[in-house]
Amino acid sequence: MAVPLFDTATALEPLRDRLDEALLRVARDGRFVLGPEVHAFEEELAAWLGARHAIGVANGTEAITIALRALGVGPGDEVVVPSFTFWASAEAIPPTGAVPVFCDVDPDTMCVTAETVAAAVTPRTKAIIAVHLFGNVAPIAAIRERTGLPVLEDAAQAAGSTLRDGDGTVARPGTMGDVATFSFYPSKNLGAFGDGGAITTSDDAIAERVRTLRFHGSADKVDYVEIGYNSRLDEVQAAILRVLLPSLESWATHRHRVDARYRAAGLGELVTLPEAAPGSAPAWHLYVVRTEEPDALATGLGARGVGARGYYRTPVHRQPPMAAFQAGGLADLPVTDELARTHVALPISATMTERQIGEVVDGVAAVLAGR
């Protein structure tokens, strides 16, 4: 593929020796679960984000379930979640005993807004999951202000994004809500060599409950205070992530610049481009544009060696397993349906070249002209 949809390997090349060394260090040390690497990575991630606590867990899906439990979510509760997101954002709710209630998103940012969330809130709503979709930044402060409810940031796609507020303070996803979750699945902006995740918070009580929940609901494997999980980030993944974390800033900056290069090259005259939330510098995880015949564009690009695909063609609330939670009928989410129908992801990576960007734009122009 001349321009792959994503490329996680090229960025690792300059770090190969240090990655090999990290793998050997863990193998020799012989401590594989909750040892020094996880401890160090948790401190380094928290410091990098500007959060008080980061707690490693097994993956980004369990991170959401555990974070919801730590917010006190349980049977009888509702959790508001967008439907235009990766399935796991909502799949993580039922294991708490709570029910997902789906909300719509903004067509330009593709993220939830205070209004779309508020429209789904009921007296049973216990928490909101705001997804920083594709690396864009959801308006967490506005959602908290409008609803007065705890907000969980699903930051699985937003490692490295930033938000500058009115007085110039820069904040990162992972520090804006009551609690936040990350995935280190290999294709994410900060990807490990297997599954991994983290929960971040600046609330000491939430952090303590998360640490207990990830370890069978126990502090010491002698006394058990609640039904928990076996959900830990392992030492190998933590050691890898420690090598990668110092590069995240420059990778994120490059992802952000690719968007500017696409714009300068005229991509916005061919398809509808994503809009960064006000004040945000998204580290675009996926570069998702809209067009009337997205699958035909993806097929045409594929034939030219350019990777492209739709991700969420059937939105989460329309997937059969979610029907059970919408007994009163499927939620009416017109923007979600429209985005599901028209979106398509174009290539983006931390190492994408000027030439590759040009190939994508030329490819889109040629495929659309030949339609």
Ligand SMILES: *Cc1c(COP(=O)(O)O)cnc(C)c1O
């Ligand atoms: C990847 C992802 C998750 C789940 O992360 P895993 O580590 O794969 O379990 C959750 N939410 C969003 C938005 C994601 O992109």
